[in-house]
Amino acid sequence: MQYKHQEIEKKWQEYWANNQTFKASEDDDKPKYYVLDMFPYPSGAGLHVGHPLGYIATDIYARYKRHKGFQVLHPQGYDSFGLPAEQYAIQTGQHPAKTTEENIATYRRQLDQIGFSFDWSREVRTSNPEYYKWTQWIFIQLFNSWYNKDTDKAEAISSLITKFEASGNYEVNAACNDGVGSFTVEDWNSFSDDKKQKILLQYRLTFLSETEVNWCPALGTVLANDEIVNGVSERGGHPVIRKKMTQWSMRISAYAQRLLDGLHTIDWPQPLKDAQTNWIGRSQGAMVSFKVDGYDDNIEVFTTRPDTIFGVSFMTLAPEHELVAKITTTKQKAAVEAYIDATAKRSERDRMADVKTISGVFTGAYAIHPFSGEKVQIWIGDYVLASYGTGAVMAVPCGDQRDYDFAKHFGIEIPNIFEGVDISDEAYTDKEKTVITNSDFLNGLSYKKAMKTVINELEQQGIGYGKINYRLRDAVFSRQRYWGEPFPVYYVDGMPQMISDEHLPIVLPQVEKYLPTEDGRPPLGNAEVWAWDTRINKVVENIKIDHKTVFPLELNTMPGWAGSSQYFNRYMDPRNTKEIFSKEAIEYWQQVDLYIGGSEHATGHLLYARFWQKFMFDKGLVPVDEFAKKLLNQGMILGTSAIIHRVSGTNQYVSKRLKENHETDKLRVDVKLINSSDELDIEALKNWQPQFSDAEFILEDDRFIVGREVEKMSKRWFNVVNPDDICEEYGADALRLFEMFLGPLEQSKPWKTSGISGVYSFLKKLWKLYHNGDIFKVVDVAPTKDELKTLHKTIKKVEEDIENFSFNTSVSTFMIAVNELTAQKCCKRAILEPLLVLISPYAPHIAEELWEKLGNTSSISTAAFPVFEEKFLVETSKKYPISFNGKTRFMLELPSDMSQEAIEKTVMAHEKTQAQLQGRIPKKVIVVPGRIVNIVG
């Protein structure tokens, strides 16, 4: 009887669906385990073989945990809001909901055919109103909260109002906007409601603020840094300018320290933790205030090296700094303005990428050194960013290379304040060896002592203070897009008002066009029914807006990361219409135990999700403040692109080894046109794209050979391999085994379909082990010692491998086991039945089929994992490698229990030893019982 993967796989996929085999529940006594994949975006291109890599790994782990007696939650869903669907809608006029629906159907079909053990009854989609209702709900919770630094947690905004009513804001220690002035109780009570709301807005965890964005007037939209190339938009090449816009922001900076501290409590990859640590960027230093000569204004700077304050020889402001216009002298005005204009045209990324060019302009103004009283020049330079710190730097050229280069370039003085150090070539940045000199009261001090002393002095004199700074910025939460979550917000006299929880969800309105409006409002500005009626609490036509009872709704939508910041909790109770999730569900599932996905999410999704989780923890909604206990990054699967060589300037193509005779250009062609010997199907190529229909080909040995190059698997390089084709030809079990067999999960590795025949023939050998021709041949006969040994060493190895996420080595282990059992002609149930359970997480369909043939009536997924027993592996003898000066010369089999002395005696007496020594007397004989013998000399 033949192994027919198509029949078997279809049969069991239907069985699992019909029996809801993998449905998770909360109501039993088993320990729980929650395995999650990072949320997929259902793109129109469907899956390629790189996508399921992580899903296969989690599926193996989930199935293994079920065998180990756990109640496993292994859900899947779609991060279905996003830009590609919107772009497609702009081009074709089709509603993004429709194309998203179609894409999801494709994804689902592809996922199903790989045999994943997902609990599909819990599927969520971020673009579904029943789901985004809760995204909106969390937004409202954030709006109604402030961060109390004294209790170090988020609290209800009502507690802040209580404090204001008791003692103004003097006693309040909050994370809030810069520049919130002080006020007393009397002040507070005298404020208008409107003013009170404005003040409160500066404390809320989500708040409106002016943010600089990359605005493209021609496209009428805001662009991300990577959508801008050389200062113009990637699409269309239109100019882009920096523009201030009022947008919603999230006060993630309030959580900076807790986000850092939490990293020590979670089992995540160190590189990922490093990325987050750098992103949060904690630095310890001081705020120092410099007076501007001739003005009442001060320039505030943050510095990590206040110990070098006597080395300051100039200051640099960001060109956008608010004081620039005021303090620039008439003489310098033209130069400064020209520089500011030039800077405005550069994107932030441009400014940062360009390390080589040193540019800046003197403002003509001077600051007063707070200690020495000397005048220092004030410059502007685009290497200082307005968005970081105070947008101003005290420049210490002798201690900072960038300041040093700037000073050298513009001929500014470089005073040396380090003892015994030569700074004629470069700045001196070694903190540990620093001894300060030429610095008044800091002379002779080390870095550490000088830091303490100077901060003390700054605080004494009231011109500065010690401060911990984070580079983490508050996250902009508004997008000028259509296909995202609408905000549950309407505006009364320009002040945002939240819609009450009970009226959620606020459903995305219909629009005629998905582009921004002609006057530059976001796409929702096109909606005709997008106003809030406060009498009936419903969305009504815009024409009813009277600013008395009917008000305009927010036109922005939420960003992509909104929906993915809470989905892992929603999976615990996805159909709940009353709460985001029930207390029982969250108490049972707690948090994700294993989360697998790509490392590209390190500082986006994974940081925002941790932030929301901590907020929800503060609100008492979740029992733990980290959502994922363990996380793994799967590596990328690389494609093997096919390269053909075109003779330059012609439509003639030359086979790989003949290309040296010509001047050629490289062209990528679809890998589907190439066979396993790198030979091109010329006829197929001619039909592939019209440009090849009349092409000529120069062959070698009657064949056309292509070059191969390994690079990222992507539709754009025509090197994608579709899992549908693999499942059709080799089956899902072969695909699953092969993806794991490629190499360690976390490494990136090239895909070569030709290798799949190895795992496919393994499956056929496995099948044959249970069959003799057409007869199923498994019998109930006691197994031999050798058979038991094979089984138990396999159990041991596979269990260790799964626990260590070393899935590639367990595939080899299965191959070895099947090879050995085939050689032993094993057909004993006591061996072949447990073997199936070992294999079933990896190749579940064939395992189910053979399991059923063995007479079992329930799914193998519920079978217990076989228990390893050491006794079957006990050896009576050991083959020792006998080495001379570290090089193995021959093997010698000796009893396992032989003593060290006896081993030495036996080995030395052996004729081969004598032959190796040729009469020499060894200096030393090393015997490691159970391991090795090494004869030295």
Place this chain on the structure above:
RNA sequence: GCGGGUGUGGUGGAAUUGGUAGACACGCCAGACUUAGGAUCUGGUGCAGCGAUGCGUGGGGGUUCGAGUCCCUUCACCCGCACCA
């Protein structure tokens, strides 16, 4: 510039506390069975050499009886980044 990662046969990769380098596969070579083979089976396959043997885990140095593994140094490639004051 900063941060992180990876270097082992023709290819993907294996190697537990330092203890037989190259498991398991792909590919290749030879053979068997076949009308045929992109099926199946058997054997071989790190490199050089007829061989004895020598050389081999990016390069150089070190520790050790013994190093892919530990230490120092150096090179190459890949990924991420918000010049972070």
